[in-house]
Amino acid sequence: MIRIDNLTLQRGTKVLFDHASATLNPGERVGLVGVNGSGKTSLFALLLGELSPDGGDIAFPPTWETAHVAQHTPAVDRTALDYVLDGDRRLRAIEARMATASAAGDGHAEAEAHAAFADADGYTAPARAETLLLGLGFTAAQTGAPVNSFSGGWRMRLNLAQALMCPSDLLLLDEPTNHLDLDAIVWLEDWLGRYPGTLGMISHDREFLDATCTVTLHIEHQQIKRYGGNYTFFETQRLLQMEQQQAAFTRQQKQIAHLESFITRFKAKATKARQAQSRVKALEKMERLAPVHAAAGFSFEFREADAAPNPMMVLDGVACGYATDAGPLPILPHVTLSLQNGQRIGLLGANGQGKSTFIKTLAGTLAPLAGTVRHGKGLQIGYFAQHQLETLREDDTPLQHLARLAPDTREQELRDFLGSFNFRGDMATAPIRPFSGGEKARLALALIVWQKPNLLLLDEPTNHLDLDTREALTMALAQFDGTLMLVSHDRHLLRATTDQFLLVGDGKLQAFDGDLDDYRDYLLQQAAAKRAALAGLRTPDSTSPATDAGPSRKEARRAEAEERQRLAQLRKPLEKDLATVEKNMAALQADKAEIDAFMADESSYAEANKAHLLEMLRRQAEVTEALDTLEMRWLELQEQLEQIG
Structure with missing residues (x-):
């Protein structure tokens, strides 16, 4: 169990945690989320012992082996395979004992070391390390290449493979998908699904978080809040809690306004003074609720193009x-x-x-x-x-970058545009x-x-x-x-x-011909075929996974994949039509809202607005009829999609 108790941590002048507490159980798969700079990576550093808390405590069993991805890779001449094998520190220690005993001619110690080597699955270690490398996108030839021959992104993959090689109780992964392509991500997702220890994950990939994590820790306002579900569950629950908090705050504000109004009106009246005083005491004792302070979400949209050639x-x-x-x-x-x-x-x-x-x-x-x-x-x-x-250009400002594209545009217009992308004030003119x-x-x-x-x-x-x-x-x-x-x-x-x-x-x-779920199946089949080839097995179909379930299981999987592809083909045109209908409905609903606002305005019925009123009444009928038609089409499409499944 990992216990975080009244944790306090300050980095420079910024307080990251203020008496924060949380508990994680053995074997849980935890996604750590929060805005950039909230303290996610610092919490990992605390777990690794790289930082010490300013107050409180973080504790987990001292016997636990912790694995994490190193941020730097030494430019060494050793092979990629040897470098990954270094991740199994226990195995490397046993190998050192074997070499020492052999050099000293100590047969008894050497025998004990060989027994420990076998217990640690040392004889299968090279094959396991090679499987990790192949899964992360390396070729068989690259497993024997020196570490210093790889670029930065591939070296980070080596560090990830080294962390996965470690037989750990706690595995901490900070943005593990940053240097991976989709093929390697699918493989890693599958590998983590079989990992038996406790997993801690920081990631900006919501689908990866959903697939690998069953618990979410949210860091906000220097506190850690636990949610018993994946990222999508966390988002849903947090939104619900924010709505409930805002509703409770609004109710309390109405209650406070009512009490204050009573006190103001009757505090000078002898007959009501006592009641007014009791309301003053009620206000003093009331625990004030805080309004919801949600960070304003960033959003933008593409500007309408000047042309639409076809073909492009x-x-x-x-x-x-x-x-x-x-x-x-x-x-x-x-x-x-x-x-x-x-x-x-x-x-x-x-x-x-x-x-x-x-x-x-x-x-x-x-x-x-x-x-x-x-x-x-x-x-x-x-x-x-x-x-x-x-x-x-590192030494140029956002305004200078944009001005190069639009040298004849007024500076204020450029500033307004940059502001829509959160480059406001001094930030627009800073390098x-x-x-x-x-x-x-x-x-x-x-x-x-x-x-x-x-x-x-x-x-x-x-x-x-x-x-x-x-x-x-x-x-x-x-x-x-x-x-x-x-x-x-x-x-x-x-x-x-x-x-x-x-x-x-x-x-x-x-x-x-398929969707991303079909592509995931395809990749896993390819990975299984690689494992089979590595083990020296021959498979009649190189794209089919080698399993212990026999031909019937292979055929069942293939049939399932074919059925998914068939359904996907049936769904695609319906989903495209549905998207078009929803887009048109949104436009009509915006028109309807504008018309309703006009109709609700008393001035719209003045004699001077008679012609405009007649036009709006005509539009209202057209919009209502068009909306009814689209809603019927929307229902038909939904029913067809439900029938397909």
């Missing part, structure tokens, strides 16, 4: 790749594609298969090696690259160097929105965004009227903003 772009026999000194290096040697207005496409596929290369070719930052790319008239591309933040990754990503999004794109090409746009900004991006993309192509490991974003998928792999770009 046509690729004819295009080879996507790189020109090298040794000659052209095609990644996707032959792509023929027509991008239509209004399409919403998600790109799937493992890292290194060509997703970013394809996006760069569409964006025009990478010239095609062969073939032709034709743009529709009036095409305006909004491109967010995977390393977009590196294109920003961006000290800005957080999330603030820089928000600026990059603002620059794209300003250009009024009709084709959005987004390559991992959520990498530096917190949950609130991710939700704002999701809502904005859902309402975007143009064409969208998205690469993201955030499944919530993909589900909410795309309606078809293209799979990039083995040098090809092809349609993926």
Whole structure:
């Protein structure tokens, strides 16, 4: 059990925890949430002993082995496999005992060390380490490559594999999906589902939190509040509690106003003085409730584009790749594609298969090696690259970045626009160097929105965004009227903003016939096939998982996947129609509200407004009839979707 008792912690002048308490039970899977800077990472540091509390206590069993992901990777020559094996500290200690006993010629000690090695599953350790590396996206050849040959993102994957290799009682993961693609996230999610210890997780990926965590700790106002459910459950419960708190506060304010009014009116009257005095005492004893102070959620929307070409772009026999000194290096040697207005496409596929290369070719930052790319008239591309933040100028201000795009626009108009992205006051004219990754990503999004794109090409746009900004991006993309192509490991974003998928792999770009649940099944089957190959097993179907359940179980899974794909195909057109109906209903309801407000105004019935009144009455009838028709259609679509299941 982990017990947090009256914890107090101050970092600099900022108080992170003020007599906060919480309890976690062994084996629980805990998601830690709160705004950036609320103290999530500091709480992990306290659990790891890297920080000491200013007051109170954090306690858990001293025998527990704790594992966490190191933030730095030494640039060593040792192989990736050896580096991951270092995560099992007990095993490395036993190996050291074996070497010492062997060097000393102590046969008895060597025998004991060999027995301990077997008890620690030492003989299977290399295979387990290799499984971790393969699951996180490394190839079999890369497991033998030196650590210093990998880039920063891949080194963080090595650190994650090393933490998973440790046989731990408590596993602490701080943003583990930041350097992973969707394939590796699905594998990690499956691995964590089998982890037997206590799990602590900090993540901005809500679907990952939902899938892996069963308890949520929310840090707010220097306190820790426990919710017995995943992130979605926490959001629902917190909203309900905030509504109840605000309702109770409103009732109390009415009661206070009534008491104060009575006291004011009757305190000077002899016959009522006693009653007035009793109400004064009641006010003094009343425990005042606080109003709800919820942080204002950030939101934005894309500006309406100046044109809507169709098709947006046509690729004819295009080879996507790189020109090298040794000659052209095609990644996707032959792509023929027509991008239509209004399409919403998600790109799937493992890292290194060509997703970013394809996006760069569409964006025009990478010239095609062969073939032709034709743009529709009036095409305006909004491109967010995977390393977009590196294109920003660190010593320039947000205002200077925007002014370069709009040199003829008044400064006040630029300031107003930046203010809508929370760059207000001095922040608009401050150099961006000290800005957080999330603030820089928000600026990059603002620059794209300003250009009024009709084709959005987004390559991992959520990498530096917190949950609130991710939700704002999701809502904005859902309402975007143009064409969208998205690469993201955030499944919530993909589900909410795309309606078809293209799979990039083995040098090809092809349609993926299914949804993200089908893709998850596909990835798990691929992972199982890798494990089988690693174990030297032969499987008749390389895409099917090797299990102990035999052919019948394989066939059942395949049938289930096929049925899901069939239902998905039936649902897609209905869901698209439903979204259109809901959008039209929202517009009509806004019109109805405007008309109702006009009708409720007495001045609307004056003789001077007679013509306008007649026009509004006509509109009212039209809007009511259109709403009735749409509501009937909405009900029909809902019934059809329910029948499909």
